[in-house]
Amino acid sequence: MTDTTISALADPVREWERGAWCLAALALAARGEAGSLTHAARDVLEAAGVPEHTLASSPLTPAQIEALASAGLLKTAGLLTGRDVSWADQSDDALRAQGQASGIAAAMFAQFVVPNYPELGARLAQPGARMLDVGTGVGALGAGFAIAFPALSVTGIDVMPRVLELAQQTVAEAGLQERMELRLQDVAALDEEGVYDLAWLPAPFVPERAFTEGVRRIARALRPGGMVMIGHGRLEGPPVDDALTRLQTIAYGGTPIDGAAATDLLTELRLGDAKTLQTPPGAPGITVAFR
Template sequence: MSVSPSPPGGSADPLAALEASAWALAAAVGTMSDALSAPLAEVLAASPHRSAVLQAAGLLSWEGGTPVAHPSLVPADGPTGRSAVQARLSSLRQAVAAAAQEPSGGGGVGWAQVDDEVLLHQGRASAATGRALATRVVPELPGLAERLDSADARVLDVGTGVAALAVALARALPRVSVVGIDVLQRALDLAVGELAEARDVADRITLRLQDVAEVAEPGGYDLVWVPAPFLPQQTLTLALPRLVQALRPGGWLVAGTNPPAGDPLRAAVDRWNAVRNGGNAFDADRMAQVLAGAGLGDVRRFPTVPGGPVLVAAHRAGG
């Protein structure tokens, strides 16, 4: 996205450009949300001024009167689109909170301080990652699909939040049981409400208030999911040996990570956002090194959507 307005007199104003970019993002998210229930061409025609913002931002062009949207505005399917909208809304809400409430010294506030709406939006956005994990990653990891197609198949969902990823996994993998752990009771309370709307899989999902650094279930799981950016670096360091032991021999650990940033601004924003939320700044490259250093092998990477999470998988030998 490139929006570079200039104030009267023609001198560049970086703050004005950033403010315009925020509005351009709002236009994109609003368009994506409306397009979940109506054809995109109708959505664009219904709000021509908003569409003009998209065009100025490089997200929309015209060919003979026909709108041509950037691929990022056109999700592959409805569930992916809903997750993308939830993720962008969560990001916008967190940015507003950071502007209004950033503590002195720039320290983090953590997930315990955000409101329920942000927790729900962020959590629901993870459903897309769950579907990608189940449908794109699992079939590519040797032996894992067969393991997860057995009556005793078990998955550990670290940092389950409102359980959206757990629900997505349970729906896509109909024989697995999912254990979701989190340190935030309020998130688990919200998860109970979400499971009430997912009765088709709720009986295969168990929620547990637990610190990942205290997991002690050797050989308990065929697949362990770790949302790496959301864990403090110290917690991740303490937890990783326990998570490796929690894998059954031959099992896989998959970590969700941020892609390596392509520019200094994105890199700085990623680091700030991670630290604000009590997480760490490891990207996919660093996470691959960490997993290999923990004794896991056959490290593989799976991009999801452009600019979105990169799933890094690693294998426990044996089995």
């Protein structure tokens, strides 16, 4: 084996490992515990061009920053256990980290969706507005929407009893018991009609069978004028990003779908104004349509 051959593998491994340690440093710095480890983590961020005041001035909470940094690390650590990996196999810490990261979706919705559809924002501000949060997990996304829209009631459904127990804690800590309902339910068994003004369906976390049937049932469950949002991978970027998106989706048993396929699916269901929205780099793709 030549030096060139060794470098062809060792160089990218070294760079990828560097990135993992930078994420760990960000999580430690956001946690903010006293001690030499936190100081060393802050030094890493400073050297990487992320000074401490950047964290302090961020609109994200320290818990959200820590979750963004650690969620991927916790997920990949689970993948390398040698077992079939699903969300049901993850630790409570991994589930909470992913949930905290998902909780940012309400802020993204306000920034990237509502300006394009102001009538929807007004609708969600009206008494009696209702949202369906599919794959609610620990309930952070649904809680984020309920906080952002004080008139909104949220129904969160999931197929894992353990995450719903964690979601109950999220709801209680946020004081949202009166406006958040949690149900053990597969979206493919959803049997409501004309109930929701907004529905969120995260394709990467929903198996293909449940996703395909679930979209059809969500279309029926929307009120006239209600919106469905499908979160999905972005498969139009650099080849390595697209390949990683597919790997992540398959590893966790989700549905690998992109904006074009999501738009076609919603159009086939005769939902109106189906389109994929512009979201920032690093954020999931979002395709929307109206009943």
